[in-house]
Amino acid sequence: MVGLISVEQRARFEADGFLRLPGFVAPAACDALRTRAAALVDAVDADELGSVFSTRDQVRTTDDYFLDSGDQVRCFLEEDAVDDAGRLRRDKALAINKIGHALHDLDPVFDGFSRTAELAALVAALGVDDPRLMQSMYIFKQPFIGGEVRIHQDATFLHTEPPGVIGLWFALQDATVDNGCLWAIPGGHAGGLRSRFVRDGRRTRMEVLDPTPWDEAELIPLEARQGDLIVLHGLAPHASRPNRSPTSRHAYTLHVVPGGAAYPASNWLQRATPARGFR
Ligand code: FE2
Numbered sequence: 131m132v133g134l135i136s137v138e139q140r141a142r143f144e145a146d147g148f149l150r151l152p153g154f155v156a157p158a159a160c161d162a163l164r165t166r167a168a169a170l171v172d173a174v175d176a177d178e179l180g181s182v183f184s185t186r187d188q189v190r191t192t193d194d195y196f197l198d199s200g201d202q203v204r205c206f207l208e209e210d211a212v213d214d215a216g217r218l219r220r221d222k223a224l225a226i227n228k229i230g231h232a233l234h235d236l237d238p239v240f241d242g243f244s245r246t247a248e249l250a251a252l253v254a255a256l257g258v259d260d261p262r263l264m265q266s267m268y269i270f271k272q273p274f275i276g277g278e279v280r281i282h283q284d285a286t287f288l289h290t291e292p293p294g295v296i297g298l299w300f301a302l303q304d305a306t307v308d309n310g311c312l313w314a315i316p317g318g319h320a321g322g323l324r325s326r327f328v329r330d331g332r333r334t335r336m337e338v339l340d341p342t343p344w345d346e347a348e349l350i351p352l353e354a355r356q357g358d359l360i361v362l363h364g365l366a367p368h369a370s371r372p373n374r375s376p377t378s379r380h381a382y383t384l385h386v387v388p389g390g391a392a393y394p395a396s397n398w399l400q401r402a403t404p405a406r407g408f409r
Pocket of ligand 1: 283284
């Protein structure tokens with residue numbers, strides 16, 4: 131064993147670019163996070179909700195609300211929850227795509243979920259030195275309208291030099307091929323970073339480093355039960371399909387970067403204070 135994972139699991143992570151850890155978190159902790167997220171959404175004034183999150187055209191949908199959310203707790207809408215006039219088509223509790231991006235710093239319940247001895251040991255076992263919790267997201271993947279997340283690498287959106295981000299994806303509900311589970315390309319992380327989502331003042335642009343398209347036929351589903359943790363290498367190509375089922379697929383993600391790596395100002399996510407570790 132290396133910390134919380136076996137030598138074989140570490141080797142599988144290196145080979146595949148992802149690792150499933152069944153039952154990493156107790157179901158009660160998942161339910162507590164869901165309750166807290168519902169309370170956060172309940173407290174938001176529906177009139178303030180205007181920013182849509184879409185991976186179909188991420189540069190176009192970038193606005194100040196998004197750009198300044200790196201060290202805030204903000205709610206983003208599902209594209210299909212808004213009509214042409216920008217009005218909500220459904221109750222806000224069923225209209226939010228995600229909450230981001232500093233839940234782990236600003237909310238005590240999320241802080242407690244995110245900063246545990248088990249997670250610190252896992253991240254150390256995965257070889258991340260001086261880990262810093264850069265970003266958190268609560269993803270709702272709402273019934274019927276949960277949006278697609280197109281194939282991407284997390285290092286596109288959080289680039290360090292050298293590349294070092296890892297994603298921790300917690301299933302807060304069962305995630306299946308029907309309600310929009312994760313999909314990933316085994317071994318796809320070996321090919322390097324293909325693009326960077328770059329901040330340029332108050333705008334963003336996608337910088338293409340390698341125009342080779344992903345072969346979506348290589349994606350395999352990573353179904354998960356509530357409490358399972360899926361670890362994603364920052365270069366692992368992954369995606370999730372729309373949720374057209376009547377069941378939501380809530381997940382919580384944390385992105386951790388090595389403290390010793392450079393974190394360029396060209397990252398969209400900028401914070402007023404440096405990202406903290408697990409303590
Ligand atoms: Fe991702």
